[in-house]
Amino acid sequence: MLALTDFSFEFAGRYLYRNASWHIKPGEKIGLVGKNGTGKSTLLRLISGEYELREGIMNKTGGLTIGFLNQDMLSYESAEPILQVARQGLGRLVQLEKEINELLVQIETDHSDKTLNLLAEKQEEFGTLGGYELDNEAEKILEGLGFETWQLNQPLQSFSGGWRMRVMLAKLLLQQPDLLLLDEPTNHLDMPSIEWLEEYLSEYRGTFVIVSHDRFFMDRVVTRVVEIAHQQLYHYTGNYFEYLEQKQERDAMQQRRFENQQQYIKQQQRFIERFRYKASKATAVQSRVKQLEKLERVEEVIEDGVVLKLDFKTKRTPGKMLIHLKDITKAYGAQTVLKGGEAQVLRGDKIAFIGANGIGKSTLLRIINGTESHGGSVEIGYQVDTAFYAQHQLESLNLSRNLLDELGHAAPLLTEREVRTVLGCFLFTGDSVFKKIKLLSGGEKARVALAKTLVQESNLLLLDEPTNHLDIQSSGLLAEALKNYKGSFVLVSHDRYFVSEVANKIWYVEDGLIKEYPGSYPEFNEWFARRQEMLAAQEPKPLKTEKQTTSPSPAKTSEEKNKLGKMEKELEAMQHRLDELKAARAEMESRLADPAVAADLALVGKLGQEYEGLGKQIGQLQKDYDFLLEAWMEAQG
DSSP states (O other): OEEEEEEEEEETTEEEEEEEEEEEOTTOEEEEEOOTTSOHHHHHHHHHTSSOOOEEEEEEOTTOOEEEEOGGGGGOOOSSBHHHHHHGGGTHHHHHHHHHHHHHHHTTTOOOHHHHHHHHHHHHHHHHTTGGGHHHHHHHHHHHTTOOGGGTTSBGGGSOHHHHHHHHHHHHHHHOOSEEEEESTTTTOOHHHHHHHHHHHHTOOSEEEEEOSOHHHHHHHOSEEEEEETTEEEEEESOHHHHHHHHHHHHHHHHHHHHHHHHHHHHHHHHHHHHTTOGGGHHHHHHHHHHHHHOOOOOOOOOTTSSOOOOOOOSSOOOSEEEEEEEEEEEETTEEEEEBOEEEEETTOEEEEOSOTTSSHHHHHHHHHTOSOOEEEEEEOTTOOEEEEOGGGGGGSOTTSBHHHHHHHHOTTSOHHHHHHHHHHTTOOGGGGGSBGGGSOHHHHHHHHHHHHHTSOOSEEEEESTTTTOOHHHHHHHHHHHHHOSSEEEEEOOOHHHHHHHOSEEEEEETTEEEEESSOHHHHHHHHHHHHHHHHHSOOOOOOOHHHHHSOOOOOOHHHHHHHHHHHHHHHHHHHHHHHHHHHHHHHHHHHHOHHHHTOHHHHHHHHHHHHHHHHHHHHHHHHHHHHHHHHHHHHO
16 A cells, blocks of 8 residues: 655654665554654654655555644644544545535525435435444544543633644544554553553554554554664564564574674685785685675674663662651542542552543642642651652753753762763763753653653652653663662553553552552552452342332342352451461561561561561452452342
8 A cells, every 4th residue: 555665764964764665555553663763753754745755766555545643733723622623534524514514504495406416415425424423433532532521512722732632633533544653642641541542443444553652552553563773674573572572583683694794704804814915816815805895794783771771869768658648639620639538658669640531640749749739638758858750840941951961950969971871761862962951842851851850869759651752662761760769659650561560559549539559550450350340240239119128038049059158268268368467467567676676677678578568468358358248248138
């Protein structure tokens, strides 16, 4: 459907691609990957026609329709309701609807056969193209992307840039182009919307190319991967995880070829040097010189992330309890976001706060930071140093400084080399570190603000969507740094791979209350799925009539009795295990209170980890016990 042949493209004085080729076939689901600066977004703009291809050939099948979602759409404004904006993607259907409405007005005074026949033709075409389902489909997509039904008739200009981007995505999905180009489509989506989009794209009949930093998303939607590297395009079959495996094999093979070639070159050079001045070997020497000149050199494989490494320090150790939230409430006008509840951030906690947009995640980070009014109280522990990253932190950047000075001012103890290393991890390399802050794009400023937050040697980080403007490699570097971080953090993120890598506790909101799961994101997902299954299995009790109230319950069948018996045994076993764990925790508390133990810091650290592990086990087991007990009570009738 589209073929790029022997194409090259120069941007800002350097070639992004040289004599590369790519043939996109119908039905392919492609992930486009590569390190920052290799030209992923540029390639999408070339395909869409926004950039002109001057070297090479691009052939498209006749009538090929292309839809392109890019971050420039954030600034799109319209006074029309978002439902009407999204419907614009239906093109021909919208035009037909307009023509039909005009004919219906005309027919009130013009009853001619010509007008009646034209109306019938338009209505038939409108029905054949699915026009009568037009609004249903538009509403389904908008609601799948996170909009409430009541919001569909609100003007686009009343929404923030991120929500406008969702409308633009809905418009493209309704358009259903032959080739869909999506540049970071998950940047402004929450987890439920990302999961909806994954399901939608898995059933999408057209072809799409996606650039995304979300590894989980790529794994679930793409079946091919194209990598931009060394000014070339490399093609792989499979999802992102399979691409990584194949790339490792290819890199190992290329490295062996490089080493073999280097050995061959050295052999030829030794021969040339040895016999250069010997007349009888002149022909052989010249032959080998020409062979080396014509030799197509194999490039050495340079591992990603070998040089760059992030290391965030803390300047002092806080007390055991960093933050204690009590009865936190928050409302915006008539809309109540948080209704209370209690939560704590303890030393060593690495908490991911997850859930749909609008439940108060970012609000709670601001409440902890002390920059948001609220009900209830926030108690700050001993020696807590907080650093907060959110989009509005861009305002704290000094626009007159360059990147090197701005970061150096935030972390005066870092050497210039260390500052450069940090900036490199956030995609600023070479002379770009001397660029003035005022000349940066919004995404670049966000990366500087994040870097500035992380170098302040705080022991409590509050991070709101820290990976939004990072590529996959930089996101991985940040995850590794946060895993090794000695402090604590609470982060909001929709990047499931990132959350899975860094979090040891999960916060979520249920009925307006802050809830905590004492484990990793994969463990939370497994527990939550079991919980949903258990709740679904509980059939609601029928309303009792007066007769039923005075009549005895029907006798249990043998199958029901067996089921109850099994549940009772499982409850008994869980209770016994809970008692054992609680006894072990009590014994651990006694040991930690022993002055002899307290004097041994290494032993205290080891026992502290075991104590926290017991707490996690007790918390999860108690939740499972409570749900099973509810199910048993329901089964009892």
